[in-house]
Amino acid sequence: MAKVRIYQLAKELGMTNEELLEILDNMGVEYKSHASTLEDETAAAVKELIGEQRLAEEAKKAEEARKAIPHRAPVVVIMGHVDHGKTSLLDYLRKSRIAEKEAGGITQHVGAFEVKVASSSGTAGTVVFIDTPGHEAFTSIRERGAKVADIAVIVIAADDGVMPQTREAIAHAKAAGAKLIFAANKIDLPQANLDKVYQDLMREGIVPVAYGGDAEVLPISAKTGQGVQDLLETILITAELEDLRADPNAEAVGVVIESRVDKQAGVLASLLVQQGTLRVGDYVVAGEHWGKIRAMTDSEGARRNQTGPSTAVQVLGFSELPSAGTTFEWVPDQVAAKEITEERRLEREASAAAPEVNRPRNIADLLRQMQGSEQKEINLILRTDTQGSLEAIQQILAREQNEEVRINLLLAAVGAPSESDVLLASTANGAIFSFGVAPAGSVKKMAEQKGVPLQSFRIIYELIDEVRKMVRGQREPVYKEEVLGQAEVRAVFKLSSGVVAGCMVTSGKITRGADIRVLRKKQEVWKGKIHALKRFKDDVREVAQGFECGITLEGFTDFQEGDVLEASQQVEVVQD
Ligand SMILES: Nc1nc2c(ncn2[C@@H]2O[C@H](COP(=O)(O)OP(=O)(O)OP(=O)(O)O)[C@@H](O)[C@H]2O)c(=O)[nH]1
Secondary structure (H helix, E strand, C coil): CCCEEHHHHHHHCCCCHHHHHHHHHHHCCCCCCCCCEECHHHHHHHHHHHHHHHHHHHHHHHHHHHHHCCECCCEEEEEECCCCCHHHHHHHHHHHHHHHHCCCCCCCCCCEEEEEECCCCCCCEEEEEECCCCHHHHHHHHHCCCCCCCEEEEEEECCCCCCHHHHHHHHHHHHCCCEEEEEEECCCCCCCCHHHHHHHHHHCCCCEHHHCCCECEEECCCCCCCCHHHHHHHHHHHHHHHCCECCCCCCCEEEEEEEEEECCCEEEEEEEEEECCEECCCEEEECCEEEEEEEEECCCCCEECEECCCEEEEEEEECCCCCCCCEEEEECCHHHHHHHHHHHHHHHHHHHHCCCCCCCCCHHHHHHHHHHCCCCEEEEEEEECCHHHHHHHHHHHHHHCCCCCEEEEEEEEECCCCHHHHHHHHHHCCEEEEECCCCCHHHHHHHHHHCCCEEEECCHHHHHHHHHHHHHCCCCCEEEEEEEEEEEEEEEEEECCEEEEEEEEEEEEEECCCEEEEEECCEEEEEEEEEEEEECCEECCEEECCCEEEEEECCECCCCCCCEEEEEEEEEECCC
């Protein structure tokens, strides 16, 4: 590297000579003038220093810009096992909100509602609850790529403890990147046992605050309202730590949480605004559908002209039903709305016509996809017949992971794989392994449709072996040869450009990319690739049986009349 003079380096770094000289002074570098040359190491050190300073400045600016954006209310979803009290909790929250307002007004189901929390300890704010409990609805929203909830409240009945769907709910919430808060419900019942809830959670690897961990577990009663205020305050504190912010001045972006057709009003869509402000008269696109917002109603049934981040409204104005879970975004006008949705429709049609390449279909595909990406984590759902086998397999799996590849058990539970497991695996790009339990036909079908690898095992060793292969990434795809067709050499033309075999395709077809075997009296005399495949003067991609064509090969010219060219291709054998 040629030595660099100070003024040259200053120019390169986009600074004045004086600025650079000051830095050199601070570094204790000696020089005569700005024309002095610098040692290579000194120049490199200066560049590094400036680079670091600039990065730090940028980070500071980005942080300042972020801090300038106002806080937004957390969006919370309520999940848990059947009958543990999800709906009761939502009802209580909804009622308490109305009571507070003393309006007793009509509530409107808009997909989410707000609860204002006033507190003695100074924690005050608003919490937005998604109106539909349960993780299936939640995950099917998320499956379309939208993140809806910041926090998941996992309701566990204190007279029952952690149950299968509690585990599922935890898995779904974790996979969605939501913060978890636990509500030990039905604490009013004499048989309620908070300690059992704690212990059950410990068994799931979740350590409650009461046991020295960091999992918030709040005893509540959705019936009497006991503890609900504490739960709300804990939600706010958790949200504060998350530092949730959204810019009300940005272009409106959010998620469709529900949509339906009303006989009179037409298409009604519930939108959760996540950023920006949505106004009546705005144009929005959601997937392949667009709408002009004609009217907005909030959860209190009030008409709104505009609504900001972390609010849900029901809107009128879509001409077709946008699917729940689709993100929506503001667009400037109808022209943009139409063009964007039309483009999306065409793209989908094109990708539906093309072979599916993006979705993994079996474990080998998943692995290959993993190798290509940064992901060094295998997302796995494990389903077994008994608690004993579950624990045994979990222990072995923990040993199988290594520094490079981690096995992330999205869910490990007793019972057959369910449709909700398929949804979870599909969103998390994971696989489902079951041991000793067979998935229902509908579940298998769904896995196939969604491209989720689903494998059942009856021998532990085989399951472990499969996981090992996944971890080592050693499962090489297996190929087999598939003969496409044959062509017979009828004439040989020696041209200046090469030797062309004039052929007649006698069976199947010959394709441009095929592997070719030259057979002479049934003996293979050469094997390789096609150089050119022509019909008359035109290059073609394939020639079918009964047609003539000209073939030149890559590195073979010694054709004889009567030779047979056999075309084949390698196809991957799907391993289950
Ligand atoms: N004693 C008591 N009963 C409760 C409490 N919360 C819910 N229940 C009762 O438990 C039963 C189930 O409550 P739901 O709110 O329907 O439970 P869920 O989790 O929404 O149930 P699914 O929607 O079926 O999944 C109902 O009979 C409720 O009245 C509570 O805090 N205390």
